[in-house]
Amino acid sequence: MKTACLALIAAAATWMAAVALLPTKGNATPDRSSPIFGVTIPEGYRQWELIAPAEEAAPLNEIRAVLGNKVAVDAYQSGTLPFPDGTILVKLAWKHIQSPDFRPASIPGAATTVQVMVKDSQKYADTGGWGFGRFINGVPVDEAQHRTCFPCHEARAKAHDYVFTRYAP
Amino acid sequence: MKTACLALIAAAATWMAAVALLPTKGNATPDRSSPIFGVTIPEGYRQWELIAPAEEAAPLNEIRAVLGNKVAVDAYQSGTLPFPDGTILVKLAWKHIQSPDFRPASIPGAATTVQVMVKDSQKYADTGGWGFGRFINGVPVDEAQHRTCFPCHEARAKAHDYVFTRYAP
16 A cells, blocks of 8 residues: 555656646746747846946836847947847846935835847848847736837937947946 | 258157156156055956946936946855955946936936945955045045045945945846
8 A cells, every 4th residue: 555655656746747847838837038029038148248327217216227248338339330130238127216324325126127129130120120028027028018119219219229228438 | 951850850759759658657647546545447347247226316416337346246146245355346427317318217427436445354454344446537536535435334334344235136
């Protein structure tokens, strides 16, 4: 009886392990690439060079920083426009809170969104060559929100290849 | 006459070139290391990893970013306190201006100061193990200003090894 029971437990454990190894695409976990564009959060981006910090007023009330990969930094340094294919920019945003140590200072609070722009002039020809991804806790927001990215960048930043951020000296 | 004149010009040119090659330490150019501490702006710091952005209210009205070398980043990641010798933090500051492209956003304007903290527990034993440098256009500010660094950090950030900035997730 004891042996049969152990065998059953072992079989169950094997089955659970097999299920855990199944591809998770589908209903099991949310897709980590953005709707429309298929943009993902790039590996190792937190080590990328700072392009510039920024702040966004209420109601968002955020403090932000844009980081760029090497292609992006080289383009900024050389003044290359449009940005070359392979450029990736990542904007990190946090709630803007008062420093507990020094009242005149504001510092990052809880992380809010990570936003990614990827340059691929062929793949994203309909949106100025840029693919967009907007993520909350690593999960992309819905398609409707992603439909708002390009029109805003097109209306306000077309002359700078649809990119708002300038390199902070 | 023409030959003598050319010879004179050549001699003058040689003298000027020689003067240009003389060491410039002394009266010729200002010392680039901070008073009291002898801290300099570290080579290549602009490529260092972002620790966190920040903002400082009026009257300074600045947007800021703190970058750290690898020793600093490793200490932040592992929660190591006090920071080990060799830690260097650099705070860049810019005037906080409204984005011309998007009214709710504020972005970096003109650069104001670069401020450096270097950890060397022996060399800077009298100031919590930290040396300080505050630079405007690459030139350190005066000794009186440098005397204010440690008292403020000691009064407000002693529990975090005299460092205000936390790593932004």
